[in-house]
Amino acid sequence: MIEVKNIHKNFGSLEVLKGVSCYIAPREVVCVIGPSGSGKSTLLRCVNQLEKVNSGQILIDGEDVTQSRVNIDRIREQVGMVFQHFNLFPHKTTLDNVTLAPIKIKGIPKEEAQENARNLLRKVGLLDKANVYPNQLSGGQKQRVAIARALAMQPKVMLFDEPTSALDPEMVGEVLEVMKDLAREGMTMMVVTHEMGFAREVGHRVLFMDEGKIMEEGSPEQIFDNPRNERTQSFLSKVL
Amino acid sequence: MSHVMPGLFGINFIQTLMEINGLKLITSNLDVLLLGALVTLELTALAVAFGMILGLIFGLAKLSPQRRLIYGIATFYIDFFRGTPLFVQILLLYFGILPMFGHVGDFSAAVIACSLNSGAYIAEIVRAGIQAIDKGQMEAGRSLGMTHGQTMWYIILPQAYKVVIPPLINEFIAMLKDTSLVSLIGVSELTLRGKLLYSVSYNAAWVWGTVAIIYFIMTKLLAMLGDYVERRLATE
Numbered sequence: 044m045i046e047v048k049n050i051h052k053n054f055g056s057l058e059v060l061k062g063v064s065c066y067i068a069p070r071e072v073v074c075v076i077g078p079s080g081s082g083k084s085t086l087l088r089c090v091n092q093l094e095k096v097n098s099g100q101i102l103i104d105g106e107d108v109t110q111s112r113v114n115i116d117r118i119r120e121q122v123g124m125v126f127q128h129f130n131l132f133p134h135k136t137t138l139d140n141v142t143l144a145p146i147k148i149k150g151i152p153k154e155e156a157q158e159n160a161r162n163l164l165r166k167v168g169l170l171d172k173a174n175v176y177p178n179q180l181s182g183g184q185k186q187r188v189a190i191a192r193a194l195a196m197q198p199k200v201m202l203f204d205e206p207t208s209a210l211d212p213e214m215v216g217e218v219l220e221v222m223k224d225l226a227r228e229g230m231t232m233m234v235v236t237h238e239m240g241f242a243r244e245v246g247h248r249v250l251f252m253d254e255g256k257i258m259e260e261g262s263p264e265q266i267f268d269n270p271r272n273e274r275t276q277s278f279l280s281k282v283l
Numbered sequence: 284m285s286h287v288m289p290g291l292f293g294i295n296f297i298q299t300l301m302e303i304n305g306l307k308l309i310t311s312n313l314d315v316l317l318l319g320a321l322v323t324l325e326l327t328a329l330a331v332a333f334g335m336i337l338g339l340i341f342g343l344a345k346l347s348p349q350r351r352l353i354y355g356i357a358t359f360y361i362d363f364f365r366g367t368p369l370f371v372q373i374l375l376l377y378f379g380i381l382p383m384f385g386h387v388g389d390f391s392a393a394v395i396a397c398s399l400n401s402g403a404y405i406a407e408i409v410r411a412g413i414q415a416i417d418k419g420q421m422e423a424g425r426s427l428g429m430t431h432g433q434t435m436w437y438i439i440l441p442q443a444y445k446v447v448i449p450p451l452i453n454e455f456i457a458m459l460k461d462t463s464l465v466s467l468i469g470v471s472e473l474t475l476r477g478k479l480l481y482s483v484s485y486n487a488a489w490v491w492g493t494v495a496i497i498y499f500i501m502t503k504l505l506a507m508l509g510d511y512v513e514r515r516l517a518t519e
Contacts, residue, residue: 091426093425093426116428116429116430117428119425119426119427119428120428122426124423126422126426130417130419130420130422130423131423132420132423133442134442143427144424144427144428144429147429147433147437148427148428148429148433192427193426196427196428
């Protein structure tokens with residue numbers, strides 16, 4: 044589904060990704076953990092080309108998205124993304140946030156797009172908020188709308204960039220519940236997270252990153268119960 | 284003492300008479316000045332309207348440094364029209380450049396010069412307005428598969444317009460005052476009509492005082508409109 048091959052990424056003189064390779068199989072949930080500044084979010088943002096890599100390949104369904112001739116907009120339709128700070132469109136209602144892209148990009152008739160959007164809002168438990176603006180929603184509600192907005196494009200894979208890091212603690216659960224439902228339905232997911240409980244319970248595979256490299260990867264049991272790398276051990280001893 | 288009083292009385296009398304003459308001059312020519320004010324408003328409205336189109340185009344161009352050519356053109360255009368006096372721009376266009384393209388009337392020349400000048404200032408307003416919108420909005424739009432242009436049109440610009448409107452009204456007010464410069468190429472707007480009225484009456488205080496008051500009323504009304512719009516946008 045997604046194959047990342049030896050990517051490097053610099054911000055000026057700072058090298059944030061130092062040769063990262065990984066893959067995500069269809070229907071797999073991969074959680075990326077690691078300390079701040081380790082390059083987790085950059086890796087995720089490179090996958091849908093919000094950041095351009097300096098070298099290396101990223102294949103999505105066999106297509107190398109780092110090539111300039113690739114129509115990245117068509118590929119991004121297949122790759123949903125949820126941001127740490129939600130990034131809802133403040134001038135549009137919840138329903139319009141969800142229907143905008145399907146109507147404008149896919150040319151889906153408005154009625155049909157709204158019907159789909161209502162189903163998605165029902166799924167994330169926010170059907171009653173369809174006609175309110177984002178500034179009237181709590182953080183957890185905003186993030187659930189953001190998930191519905193990404194799902195409306197019927198992506199094959201979903202990227203989550205620290206989706207609960209900006210939330211008040213009591214709202215983390217409601218967002219994680221929605222993500223668990225998605226995982227149960229078989230959505231392919233790549234999740235950058237600090238929620239170790241989620242990674243252990245939902246993740247099929249866990250990648251531990253530090254200093255721009257993947258230091259260790261394995262099943263949640265292996266990473267959390269028997270970490271081999273000492274960086275992983277020291278990181279987990281601080282967060283668990 | 285007794286022969287001084289009539290003298291004093293006489294001076295007061297003449298002053299009063301002059302004042303009445305000034306008042307008469309203004310009341311009997313007010314329609315001429317007001318028609319001039321109408322030309323001023325028309326010119327300003329056209330200049331700012333065209334300026335908004337130019338400003339949107341060049342403001343967006345100024346945000347694409349990776350497209351070297353259009354970025355370079357936009358930078359030169361904005362720097363040139365903000366970095367030289369409008370007065371000189373009017374002279375250059377009317378006497379120097381526009382005649383090369385055949386006959387262009389003084390009003391059209393004035394509209395062209397003021398539009399180009401206004402466009403440069405509005406481009407900077409547009410650029411600042413767009414940059415004020417959170418970077419995450421563009422990323423969210425792009426991550427859904429929208430193109431840069433679609434995201435700009437459906438997501439960024441509808442939010443940026445709120446940021447842009449107050450400085451845009453300031454630009455309108457500034458342009459309204461600056462159009463007085465086109466009196467130099469014979470556009471019969473408020474200042475030129477004031478000049479003509481002065482040259483037949485030599486009553487500077489009354490003529491220029493009235494012209495100033497008319498300008499002041501126009502700009503004050505615009506500023507009040509600006510405050511109203513700003514309040515409306517704030518509560519929206």
